[in-house]
Amino acid sequence: MKELTIQQKKVLQCIKFYIKKTGFPPTRADICRELGFKSPNAAESHLRALEKKGYISIENGASRGINLTDNNSEKSETIPVIGLVAAGSPTLADENIEKHIPYQESLFLSDFDYFLRVKGLSMKDAGIMEDDLVAIKKTTDVRNGDIVVARIDDEVTLKYFQSSGKQIKLIPANDDYSEIDIDKDTEGFFIEGKSVGLIREN
Amino acid sequence: MKELTIQQKKVLQCIKFYIKKTGFPPTRADICRELGFKSPNAAESHLRALEKKGYISIENGASRGINLTDNNSEKSETIPVIGLVAAGSPTLADENIEKHIPYQESLFLSDFDYFLRVKGLSMKDAGIMEDDLVAIKKTTDVRNGDIVVARIDDEVTLKYFQSSGKQIKLIPANDDYSEIDIDKDTEGFFIEGKSVGLIREN
DNA sequence: ATTTTTACTGAATATATGTACAGTATAAAT
DNA sequence: ATTTATACTGTACATATATTCAGTAAAAAT
CATH class of the missing domain: 2.10.109.10 (Umud Fragment, subunit A)
Incomplete structure (x- = not known):
């Protein structure tokens, strides 16, 4: 599994928090709000980076279409x-x-x-x-x-x-x-x- | 907890299945596709019934804003x-x-x-x-x-x-x-x- | 030295989606 | 007998949302 940058980790963490909190994944705008970005494209690019590195999969066109990949499923060790x-x-x-x-x-x-x-x-x-x-x-x-x-x-x-x-x-x-x-x-x-x-x- | 009708159970099952499969909740249209409804309002009314009976909560205005309630999934605070x-x-x-x-x-x-x-x-x-x-x-x-x-x-x-x-x-x-x-x-x-x-x- | 990746802002837009409104019909509750 | 809940079809529309395009800038990789 490829290493994530600090920002990418923050975004991944943000997604996990959001799902835990609400039961469904965040929109690009939600991520921006949580992390203080001013452009939805900031979130978008991070999502694509996370997808490329295999931490999430994205269903194109679907709103909130973010799926955490199995390997980073929250385990309580x-x-x-x-x-x-x-x-x-x-x-x-x-x-x-x-x-x-x-x-x-x-x-x-x-x-x-x-x-x-x-x-x-x-x-x-x-x-x-x-x-x-x-x-x-x-x-x-x-x-x-x-x-x-x-x-x-x-x-x-x-x-x-x-x-x-x-x-x-x-x-x-x-x-x-x-x-x-x-x-x-x-x-x-x-x-x-x-x-x-x-x-x-x- | 109030009893569900057969159709409402089917819709709830459909939501759970969809989340397990994709990682995010379905849209009204998704539920229609899965269960063969021809109007998004069919799904909408079922969702409102499920909400009223406490099985899900709905975030108004949010796409896929369906959250299974505690009895369905345990989440940490x-x-x-x-x-x-x-x-x-x-x-x-x-x-x-x-x-x-x-x-x-x-x-x-x-x-x-x-x-x-x-x-x-x-x-x-x-x-x-x-x-x-x-x-x-x-x-x-x-x-x-x-x-x-x-x-x-x-x-x-x-x-x-x-x-x-x-x-x-x-x-x-x-x-x-x-x-x-x-x-x-x-x-x-x-x-x-x-x-x-x-x-x-x- | 040049390309790629990271990390954004900002604007624009097509479409995905929730949701209201207008109906029809049956069953259950009051 | 009348209201309420169930169970839908069908249309319409505002807005929520993904996504592209155009930039800027710095760091990392090649």
Whole structure:
């Protein structure tokens, strides 16, 4: 399945919300209203892009003729919550799973694989506090400024990612912590994934 | 639930079948084609009968605006997202509702009534950043240390709550902002609710 | 360097669609 | 006995809606 852009994801999400809410798909104008577009053609082109990528099918000429394809049917799975411990890797091994919480497909703009329970305050200036649940998408495709889950041997941390060539900086959002400089090819160094959202249970 | 006639059952079945097949409800003409009627008004009257008996709801003026009622399909509720503007009150009036997102019962420890879209950084040291969605439970039962939605006339803010007797302090979590001292009985002062959770969409 | 994709605004239009109105006819309820 | 509900045909029409065309602009791919 081809990847969607952020805007396309928003439109797809909007369609799902609309159907859930009303029982029938939105018109182009409805999508514009929900997402703030001023031209129906904005919605139209996004729909055609979603169709091309296989996420929806469109019945030409039919009003509200949008059909979500089987693969993105709303499934209610559960997502594991993994404890981020000072030393220890966040694997999906059973002993590290704190609990499961119900999966809500459309909760964030991106899909994600697990929640990380935050320990410590190394990212407090980014608004990430102790015991927060950070939604992590498993990927190595990270960009400068992304908040990433990085592993160095057994040590796992949540930090800002900043790279220039082979040199990578893992930057905390807290003056009491110092940044980590590391070479991309250092043995035992991995990017486990990146943050795509956050939940605080209070 | 009122009993349906044989023809009404056929029409209801037809609607369900059509949605399962196409992903969206039928038009009057579609129903006519499926059931062999020669006038769209035949379908129309059946739909109005089904609506009257509570099996469907119809959104007037909307094409394919047929919604199977709860007994036919279980759907999750949605929770409104309200923009927190510098001056203006967070009411559930339509004009203030930014969008709706699906309700997940067990998302937070407490139930809640709406999400507040945070503007500004007055609570940044509490890990509440701009554009975060704070889950608000409508209540006046708040305790010291709670993060509350307080209104003073038209001004609505999110602050820490601290009271001693009749004297209430609304304390920001940001040194750039100053705290608000107010008397419990000041006219135009209300506690709208308190924060019970947070979502960051990234 | 050029094409393609993404991401829109804005206007125009054919047609898809809901819906009202005018009938006909039978069965059920009051 | 009269009203109401059921069950349609048939016509008409305003408007809801999909969709095309003409642009602009920036990013990504080739």
